[in-house]
Amino acid sequence: MKENLLQQLIFQLNNANIKQLLHFILVSSVTAITILAVSTIVIENYSYDSQKILMENIIRTETLTKNINHTISSLILRNRTIAFSNNIDSLMKVPDRTILEKNFKKDLNEIRQILSSEKSIHIIEDFETLFKKFALIDDELFSNKQKLILLVKELNTNQKILDDIVNEIINAIDSVSGKIKLKATRTRIRINKNLAVVGPDSQSEHILLLDNLLAQQRQVESASHQVQLSASQIIQLSQKLTQTDNKDALIDIRDNEIAQQLSQINISLYVLSGNLKEFPELMKDIIRISDALRHLVKISIEDKRSIYSLWAQYLDLSLFIESEINIEAKKYADSMANTVKDLESHLGLIINKHKRKTNQLTKSLYIIIICISLFVAFFISMILHKLRYRINHPLQLIGDAVNNLTKGQLTSRLDDNDFIKDEFSLLAHSFNTFAKRNEQLINELSSTHDALLENQHRLNAVLENALVGIVHLKDRKFISVNHRFEEMFGYDRNHIEGLKTEILFFSKEDFERVGEVAYKKLRENKTYYDEWLVKHKNGNSFWCAISAKSIEDGKPEFGSIWLYEDISERKRTEEQLITLANYDILTNLPNRGLFMDRLQNYINLAKRNNQIISVMFIDLDRFKRVNDSLGHEVGDKLLKVVADKLNNCVRSSDTVARLGGDEFTVIMIDIKNKLIPERTARKIIQSLKDPVYINGHEISISPSIGISMYPDDGDSVALLLRNSDAAMYHAKGLGRNNYQFYTDEMNSESLNKLTLESRLRRAVDNNDFELFFQKQFNIVENKVIGYEALLRWRDESGHIISPDNFIHILEDTGMINTTGEWVIYEACRYLKLLLSENSYPVRMAINLSARQFQDKNLLKHIDNALNEYQLIPDNIELEITETILMTGSKTSQEIINELHDMGCNIVLDDFGTGYSSLAYLKQFPIDALKIDRSFIRDILSDPSDAAICNAIRAMAESLNIEVIAEGVETNEQLDYLIANGFTTVQGYYYGKPESGDTLVKSNIKQTKLKLVK
Amino acid sequence: MYRNFLIIVSLILSAAFHSGPVHADIYVGTTTPLSGPLRELGKNALAGMEAYFNRVNSTGGIHGQKIKLIIKDDKYEPRLAAQNMRTLIEQHDVISVIGNVGTPTAVVTVPIAIENKVPFIGAITGAPLLRNIPPNRYVFNYRASYSEEAASMIDGLLKSGIKPHEIAFFTQRDSYGDAGYDGAISALQKHNFFNTHTLAHGRYTRNSLNVEGALATILDVQIKPRAIIMAGSYAPSAKFIKLAKQDLPDCLFLNLSFVGSAPLLEELGAETENVIITQVVPGFNSNLPIANEFKRDLKNYSIFAKPNFISFESYIVAKIFIHALQSVKDTNITRESLINSLHKLSNLNIGLNLNISYSKEKHQGVHKVWPVMIDDKNFMPVDWNKLRESLKQSDLKTDTLANAP
Structure with a gap:
């Protein structure tokens, strides 16, 4: 049957197709894996269970054994404590045994349940027997020990009683001896008294009586002493009794020493009573003493509970405890300890045995698994072998056919008969169909291929190019x-x-x-x-x-x-275009357009988010002067530097923009309060403080900063900008180089300035200026030697405005160049008129502004004007200020030199107010200097002003420079000046400046007068 | 809910802490002979203190706290007294030990008190060991010392015409007896008598009645004493006086206060003549305010209704003690605060017609001694000068007898 099954299987394998073979493999693999898995689980479970049982039992048993060990130790300790306790308190403090006993029995029972081997049962039974014996002995020890301690206590009580008895004896003896002494003394006194009164016969009788009495007293004292001594001896002996450690010594003390003392006491007592027969009152004391003595003997040796018998019992008992109970107890304790050890070693054996058994079982199970695995593996490899053949063979045939096709043998086909009817036979059929179709296709393809290639070439050329x-x-x-x-x-x-x-x-x-x-x-x-x-x-x-x-x-x-x-x-x-439109080319900062745009955006944002914005208007102080004196190139570079510095002072979210010229703005968004712009403004001022070096020039620049806040100072771009500008102007008004927050009052101020500027611009365009002239006098010769041309502005309403109010605007705005040129021409024109009328030559002083020295055309203008009015350069004096010299600009120095070379007179105006550096006088070709009017004003009242004037005059004289005293107003001033060697003066003393027309008219009049004369 | 709980808890706690010390009692201890030959002394000492303490307690106590007197019997035995002291201090945590009776017991109890820093106040003893100079911080006395009593005896005797060599001594064989003897001897030396060793000195054993030997010793001396200074307890003293009167009918017997006047009087029976006792308190039958107060309180607050010198003394001690307690400001009275308060007692008039002051340097309440003589069962103040007159008469009598053929 079995063979048949196998044969059937082999037959099936031979005839199965690939799919079936694969099924075989799958089924057998799954079967094998299942068997393996199941057996592994079984083994694992078994070994785990047995391990677990083992571990649990072992741990439990070990714990129990430990507990028992501990209990036994406690019991032994308790037993020893009893053995060594020496008073009733400590004995009573010994813990109760029942709990320990209960624990022991419980643990032992549990072990009995876990361990069932014969050996272990034997051990446990032994243990129980041992423990019972130990418990009995322990009880015996305890009760005996208790007895012993009670004995000691009783002994101590007896000792105390002894003390009391002795005290009583001593007291009684003291009483006896005192009384006998008093008796003797009194007798002596009485006899002495009687001796004095009775005759000599009875004298000797009395003396004899006294002697007897004294002898009696001595005997009583000695006997009392002996009694006292013996009593004390007995107490000592009683104590000695309790110090002996064997019974023989005990009996010896009782029968010899104590008995001896007792007979001694009896003798003494006999003596005492013999002596005291005559004193019945003392017999009472003697009876007291003998009673006490009897009591003493009773307590010490005679009584059943006497010290003697108590101690004898004590000795017996302690000997019994020591020799019998204690040894026995120790023996059982040791045995129990050994039994615990036996139990432990037995436990070890059991564990080992168990372990061995488990290991063997596991090993055999593993062998079974390996066998099964080998068998399954063999079976699978057999099937695989079959499978390989079944796949390889048809593949070989198909492969050959395909190979032939590839080589171009388009007629190659497979023979159906070579295939078993399975997957491959289908494949072979399909191949044959494919080969046939392929043959047809290839033939068609080769004809269309050429046409296609041509087309593609053309298309590619277009695409590629x-x-x-x-x-x-x-x-x-x-x-x-x-x-x-x-x-x-x-x-x-x-x-x-x-x-x-x-x-x-x-x-x-x-x-x-x-x-x-x-x-x-x-x-x-x-x-x-x-x-x-x-x-x-x-x-x-x-x-x-x-x-x-x-x-x-x-x-x-x-x-x-x-x-x-x-x-x-x-x-x-495109980008460049954007940049150009929005950024300043010079500084790369946002320009006005972008600034406005951004500000508008920020305002919109701030409105939504309730934020605060600050707009800062920064104007560089006297920047125009830099531009004028050092040229635009330097000015531009300075602006770049300033732009960089500004960018460094602000946060990345802030915008620095250049509005044009030297005007910068900063927008600070999302600020909490004024502190932030304030800090930034300070930072800007600080960072601009350091001088800048450009093209070898050291330039210091300072800003004036106006700050307006959104929303407090305005909610539109225009308002914020205008108000920050106003604040800036206010800052300028407060001495520059500072910052100001906008306040409403500033606006009008700023407006004034703005209107003034625009009005002035109109004035320049319309030439609403006039020249006035002030006379210069030679006070020595008392004649007019020249005139200073002074600029006046006649505004729309006809008011004459003095240059103090507008000249700085002209300078700041650069309009001075136009006006300055006009002044030169106009002055020359009047000079010509005056010269033509005047009998002697006069000169014309023309003021030049620093700004004009920036312009090389100045020379040309002057030259042209002189030529136009046929004047010689010596006719004009050009008044310059120290500031022009101070800038150190090369251009201005060259112009001054050339003007001087031309023949013009160079006059230094307002001397004494500025640096008044003498070096300038040497460095520049100065022909004359004008002492500032402020010195002349106080020349009489202020000695230092006078001293300065005189010093200037003396110095100028030595340098061959003419001195002109300005602002002479009084006769006294004039006298002083004359007296101090001044020659040329100017001032209201000689009349206010006159308009050109008036001057010319009066001159003509004078000339006519002269002519008439 | 939780918050309410907290409030309740805090209320309970505050109540507990607040009321705690107010209602606690003040524990005071005494160890005294209540059995044995000196039991009468001990009982009387207790009576005086209890009378005053009960009165204080029934009228509200000290700051609401009751005085609790813990009483221990020491049988006049030092060993027991020491045990009692330790029990009082360790178990009962007494604030003070007060009114202990006896010198031999004080020998052991005083060091224990000092060691444990427990005030030891008004002990019924005049022994010098309680009267160090400077005083120990923890020991306070009311009564005059034995030396002062003995000195007053010597002074009085000499004033009444008795010569120093006519004085003999009967003393207990212990520190009490020594104290009396030494006090008298140094007083004699102050009166320029230096042959003190020739004076007869009979001694007897404490807690015994064996006085015959002592009497024999005194009688053995050649010169017949006219006054015997006695430092003993009442029973042997009474026996001695009775015995001695057989041999020395006119002799004066001068007892230290500690003898216990009332029991002595009782023991002596009819033979009270020529017995003088120095007292450390005035007569309780006098008109002093405190005497009346004492008798009234004793009647109302004590079961020992009979007034005597010892109960009067302990009553005075209790009164001084209560004064000190009352002047402690803090309700939480400590041993140290009690001592500080005692130190501040100054010119205290408790009705004795003399001021009592204590300070750090002075722990002795009074130095005054009141000698009394027994006259028909009453104690009458001694007038030494009058005594001199009566002695002269009896001298004459004796001389005539002595010189009779």
């Missing part, structure tokens, strides 16, 4: 790219084809965004167009115009054509 990158994409992957694309992005087409277009973008987000937008369009059958910053292979970025169209209408999934055009150049141009 296109000026935009053309890409064929499918699923956002490169199918093909053209040459331009390769050029643009730096990829080789061979490398790129098949990759995703993501490589062209800087981020996945960009890529996805493009995909999303583009494919939406393409699906709508529209053309996609956008501009993106794309990535070259080398990582560079450039702008690209990307357009796409799907190949099939609205179906980009079938492929799409993408055009890439490099538009970087165009983008650059």
Whole structure:
């Protein structure tokens, strides 16, 4: 039957097809794995269970054994404590045994339940017997020990009683001896008294009586002493009794020493009573003593509870305890300890045995598993072998046929008869059909191939030479790219084809965004167009115009054509345009337009978010002077430096803008309070404080800063700007180089200035200026030697405005150049008129402003004016201020030198108010200097002013420089000046400045008068 | 809920802490002979203190706290007294030990008190060991010392015409007897008598009645004493006086206060003539305010209704003690605060017609001694000068007898 089954199996295997064989393998593998798994689990479970049982039992048994060990130790300790306790308290403090006993029995029972071997039962039974014996002995020890201690206690009580008895005896003896002594004394006194009164016969009788009495007293004393002594001896002996450690010594003390003392006491007592017979009152004491003595004997030796018998019992008992109970107890304790050890070692044996058994079982189970595995493996490999043949053989045949096809033998076919009817026979049939069809196709293909090739060549030429990158994409992957694309992005087409277009973008987000937008369009059958910053292979970025169209209408999934055009150049141009429109070219700061735009945006934002904005208007103090004296190139560089410094002073979120000229603004957004702009303003002032070096010039510049706050100072760009400007002007008014927050009062002030400026501009345009002239007098010769031309502005309403009020605006705005030129011409014109009328030559003093020295045309203007009015340079004096000299500008120095060389007189105006450096006088070709009017005004009242004037005059004289005293108003001043050697003066003393027309008229009059004369 | 709980807890706690010390009792201890030959002394000492303490307690106590007197019997045995002291201090945590009776017991109890820093106040003893100079911080006395009593005896005797060599001594063989003897001897030396060793000195054993030997010793001396200074307890003293009167009918017997006047009087029976006792308190039958107060309180607050010198003394001690307690400001009275308060007692008039002051340097309440003589069962103040007159008469009598053929 078994054989049949096997044969049947082999037959089946031989005839099975591949699928069936695979089934066989699968079934047998699963069976094998299941068997293995089940047996492993069984083994594992078994060994785990037995291990667990073992472990649990072992741990439990070990714990129990330990407990028992501990209990036994406690019992032994308790037993020892009893043995060594020596008073009733400590004995009573010994813990109760019942708990320990209960624990012991409980633990032992539990062990008995766990361990069932014969040996262990034997051990446990032994243990119980031992314990019972120990308990008995322990009880005996305890009760005996208790007895012993009670004995000791009783002994102590007896000792105390003894003490009391002795005290009683001593007291009684003291009483006896005292009484006998008193008796003797009294008798002696009485006899002595009687001796004096009775005759000699009875005298001797009395003496004899006294002697007897004294002898009696001595005997009583000695006997009392003896009694006292013996009594004390007995006490000592009683104590000695309790110190003996054997019974023989005890009996010896009782029968010899104590008995001896007792007989001694009896003798003494006899003596005492003999002596005291005559004193019945003392007999009472003697009876007291003998009673006490009897008591003493009783307590010490005679009584059943006497010290003697108590101690004898004590000795017996302690001997018994020591020799019998204690030894026995110790023996049992030791045995119990040994039994615990036996139990422990027995436990060890059991554990080992158990372990061995488990290991053996596990091992045999493993062997079974291995056998099963081997059998299954053999069976499977048999099937596999069969399977290999069944696959290999037909494959070989098919392979050969395909090989033939490849070689071009298109007629190659397979023979059906070579195949068993299975999967491969189907394959062979299909192959034959395929070979036949293939033969037909190949023939058709070769004819169309040539035509197609030609067409493709033409198309490629167009694509490859296109000026935009053309890409064929499918699923956002490169199918093909053209040459331009390769050029643009730096990829080789061979490398790129098949990759995703993501490589062209800087981020996945960009890529996805493009995909999303583009494919939406393409699906709508529209053309996609956008501009993106794309990535070259080398990582560079450039702008690209990307357009796409799907190949099939609205179906980009079938492929799409993408055009890439490099538009970087165009983008650059656009950006430049934006920058130009919004940024200041010089400083790269936002310009006015961008500033306004940003401010508007910030205001909008701030309105929404309830934020505070501050606008700072910064004007550089005397920047025009820098421009004038050092030239625009330096000025521009300075502006750049200032721009950088400003940028460093503000937060990154703030905007620094240049409105034009030397005006900067700062917008600070989202600030909490005024402290932040205030701090920034201070920072700006501080950072501009350090001098700047440009083209070898050391330039110091300071700002005036006005600050307005949104929303407090205005809610529009225009208002904020205007108010910060007003605040700035206020700062300037307060001495420059500071900052001011806008307040409402400032506005009118600023407005005034603004209107003044515009009015002045109009005045320049309309030439609403006039010249007035002030006489210069030679006080020695008492004649007019010249005039100073003074600028006056006659405004719209006809008011004459003095230059103090507008000259700085002219200078700041640069209008001074125009006006200055006019002044030169006009002065020359009047001089010509005056000279033509005057009998002697006079000169014309013309004031020049620093700004005019920036302009090389100044020389030309002067030269032209002189020529036009046929004047010689010596006719004019050019008045300059120290500030012009101070700037140290090369241009101004050259101009001054050239003017002097031309023959013009150079006069230093307002001398004494500025630095008044003598070095200038040497360095520059100065012909005359004007002492400032302030010195002349106080020349009489202030000695130091007078001293300065005189010093200047003396110095000027030594340098051969003419001195002109300005502002002479009184006769006294004039006298002083005359007296101190001044020659030329100027001032109201000689009349106020006159208009040109008036001057000319009066001159004509004078001349006419002279002529008449 | 939780908050309410907290409030309740805090209330309970504050109540507990607040009321605790107020209602606690003040424990005071005494160890005294209540059995044995000196039991009468001990009982009388207790009576005086209890009378005053009960009165204080029934009228509200000290700051609301009751005085609790813990009483221990020491049988006049030092060993027991020491045990009692330790029990009082360790178990009962007494604030003070007060009114202990006896010198031999004081020998052991005083060091224990000092060691444990427990005030030891008003002991019924005049022994010098309680009267160190400077005083120990924890020991306070009311009564005059034995030396002062003995000195007053010597002074009085000499004033009444008795010569120093006519004085003999009968003393207990212990520190009490020594104290009396030494006090008298140094007083004699102050009176320029230096042959003190020739004076007869009979001694007897404490707690015994064996006085015959002592009498024999005194009689053995050649010169017949006219006054015997006695430092003993009442029973042997009475026996001695009775015995001695057989041999020395006119002799004066001068007893230290400690003898216990009342029991002595009782023991002596009819033979009270020529017995003088120095007292450390004035007569309780006098008109002093405290005497009346004492008798009234004793009647109302004590079961020992009979007034005597010892109960009067302990009553005075109790009164001084209560004064000190009352002047402690803090309700939580400690041993140290009690001592500080005692130190501040100054010019205290408790009705004795003399001021009592204590200070850090002075722990002795009074130095005054009141000698009394028994006259028909009453104690009458001794007038030494009058005594001199009566002695002269009896001298004459004796001389005539002596000189009779």
